[in-house]
Amino acid sequence: MLELGLLKSNKERTIQGLKKRNYSDEALLVIDRILAEDEARRNAQVELDNNLAESKRLAGEIGGLLKAGKASEAEAIKATVANLKEQAKDLENAMKVASERLEELLLSVPNIPHHSVPAGKSAEDNEVYKAWDKPLPVLAPGAQPHWELAKKYNIFDLDLGVKLTGAGFPVFRGKGARLERSLINFFLDEASRAGYEEIAPPLMVNKESARATGQLPDKEGQMYYVERDDLYLIPTAEVPVTNIYRDVIVDEKDFPIKMTGYTQCFRREAGSYGAHVRGLNRVHQFDKVEIVQIAHPDSSYEQLEGMIAHVSGLMDKLELPYRILRLCGGDMGFTSALTFDFEVWSAAQERWLEVSSVSNFETYQSNRLKVRFKDGNKTRLAHTLNGSALALARIVAALLENNQTPEGIRIPKVLQAYTGWDIID
RNA sequence: GGAGAAAUGGCAGAGCGGUUUAAUGCGGCGGUCUUGAAAACCGUUGUACUGAAAGGUACCGGGGGUUCGAAUCCCUCUUUCUCCGCCA
Numbered sequence: 001m002l003e004l005g006l007l008k009s010n011k012e013r014t015i016q017g018l019k020k021r022n023y024s025d026e027a028l029l030v031i032d033r034i035l036a037e038d039e040a041r042r043n044a045q046v047e048l049d050n051n052l053a054e055s056k057r058l059a060g061e062i063g064g065l066l067k068a069g070k071a072s073e074a075e076a077i078k079a080t081v082a083n084l085k086e087q088a089k090d091l092e093n094a095m096k097v098a099s100e101r102l103e104e105l106l107l108s109v110p111n112i113p114h115h116s117v118p119a120g121k122s123a124e125d126n127e128v129y130k131a132w133d134k135p136l137p138v139l140a141p142g143a144q145p146h147w148e149l150a151k152k153y154n155i156f157d158l159d160l161g162v163k164l165t166g167a168g169f170p171v172f173r174g175k176g177a178r179l180e181r182s183l184i185n186f187f188l189d190e191a192s193r194a195g196y197e198e199i200a201p202p203l204m205v206n207k208e209s210a211r212a213t214g215q216l217p218d219k220e221g222q223m224y225y226v227e228r229d230d231l232y233l234i235p236t237a238e239v240p241v242t243n244i245y246r247d248v249i250v251d252e253k254d255f256p257i258k259m260t261g262y263t264q265c266f267r268r269e270a271g272s273y274g275a276h277v278r279g280l281n282r283v284h285q286f287d288k289v290e291i292v293q294i295a296h297p298d299s300s301y302e303q304l305e306g307m308i309a310h311v312s313g314l315m316d317k318l319e320l321p322y323r324i325l326r327l328c329g330g331d332m333g334f335t336s337a338l339t340f341d342f343e344v345w346s347a348a349q350e351r352w353l354e355v356s357s358v359s360n361f362e363t364y365q366s367n368r369l370k371v372r373f374k375d376g377n378k379t380r381l382a383h384t385l386n387g388s389a390l391a392l393a394r395i396v397a398a399l400l401e402n403n404q405t406p407e408g409i410r411i412p413k414v415l416q417a418y419t420g421w422d423i424i425d
Numbered sequence: 426g427g428a429g430a431a432a433u434g435g436c437a438g439a440g441c442g443g444u445u446u447a448a449u450g451c452g453g454c455g456g457u458c459u460u461g462a463a464a465a466c467c468g469u470u471g472u473a474c475u476g477a478a479a480g481g482u483a484c485c486g487g488g489g490g491u492u493c494g495a496a497u498c499c500c501u502c503u504u505u506c507u508c509c510g511c512c513a
């Protein structure tokens with residue numbers, strides 16, 4: 001949720017930011033509506049506070065009079081207080097209505113893009129931040145996409161997943177299951193080495209948590225929901241891990257807080273079927289290691305650089321061709337101020353697949369989370385950042401496709417210590 | 426799932442209808458003393474909104490109610506503890 005103070009102190013910056021997200025002049029009117037509701041709320045509060053202060057004072061007076069045995073005088077004041085109370089009801093209501101409207105409006109406004117975010121409408125306008133400058137792998141004739149390879153080597157089985165659960169729930173088996181576990185361990189070990197504390201969080205969260213990181217109300221339809229217990233299956237470890245610091249005032253010397261977590265991720269991905277989502281390209285359940293940071297506003301972009309370097313290192317070690325995109329205003333997530341996407345080259349499909357998204361949310365998320373720190377005697381919102389390091393399903397897809405040889409699928413050196421073998425055949 | 430008890434500031438813990446602007450202790454921070462530290466002593470010590478400021482308002486697990494007045498009484502939900510049941 002956008003910080004109201006930021007919007008008030010720099011309306012022009014907010015307008016320019018929203019224009020980068022392709023807001024029309026008409027849509028920009030939301031800003032004036034926000035300012036109007038804010039004023040209505042403040043006015044109602046000032047009146048209410050005065051009313052309550054007077055009631056409180058009179059109630060004390062009644063106590064004194066009753067003790068002194070002046071019952072009739074006390075009765076007279078009671079009437080006045082009753083009258084004040086009637087008015088208080090209306091004021092309270094006015095304040096509540098204005099607050100709710102204000103919040104609703106604020107929630108409808110996305111984060112203000114960082115100044116480096118390029119203008120643009122769609123994925124095609126994203127800026128290539130770091131291109132792959134070496135040759136892309138050329139596969140031998142007869143090379144297959146990963147879903148064919150999966151059948152050939154019995155690595156994972158989507159049809160079996162349909163039997164057990166439904167479409168989009170792969171069953172990994174044999175060397176495929178081992179490869180999955182190896183990648184998870186490799187990613188976690190790398191993150192630990194880079195100073196991230198390992199967290200093993202719950203896979204279900206309550207409404208409060210989903211709201212605080214911005215999944216609610218924005219992405220409600222994307223999450224699996226357990227109605228009976230009012231819980232959501234997490235779409236990413238970001239949700240439980242970031243929420244560890246919900247309502248926490250962090251000691252400034254603990255910055256940056258770095259956490260990593262492996263979880264399975266659950267996404268409904270309603271309505272997306274077809275050739276472009278075959279195999280592991282898009283599934284309802286997948287494994288992901290996430291890195292999360294809570295940082296001082298002055299150094300959050302430095303930390304973002306560090307996260308990009310970390311993810312780049314993973315790709316290098318896995319010997320996978322990749323590129324980094326700086327997302328344009330039109331393609332960036334609702335809550336992000338700056339996002340870099342990592343895409344891996346899928347040789348058999350001959351296309352780039354998104355495997356990581358690294359973002360700085362500045363105070364957009366922390367405003368909901370209320371992660372703060374003391375700056376002198378002021379309390380300020382911290383910055384939150386997160387990124388995938390990495391998402392498994394598509395990495396597996398790329399690994400299988402790019403490393404296929406007539407003899408079998410070659411395993412990158414760095415993973416061999418985890419798998420215990422160097423080829424899937 | 427059943428029965429009982431409880432939830433108060435960073436922690437411990439008093440208060441159980443009217444100067445509570447929440448006692449006291451511990452911890453934290455600042456200071457005195459000291460070569461330094463400890464001890465002792467003094468001061469200070471939440472969050473949010475509002476206001477130019479002084480100040481005001483709200484918050485004693487969450488929500489609702491009774492009352493002129495609620496941390497205190499009532500209802501409800503949640504959580505924790507004890508016992509029973511079930512169980513990887």
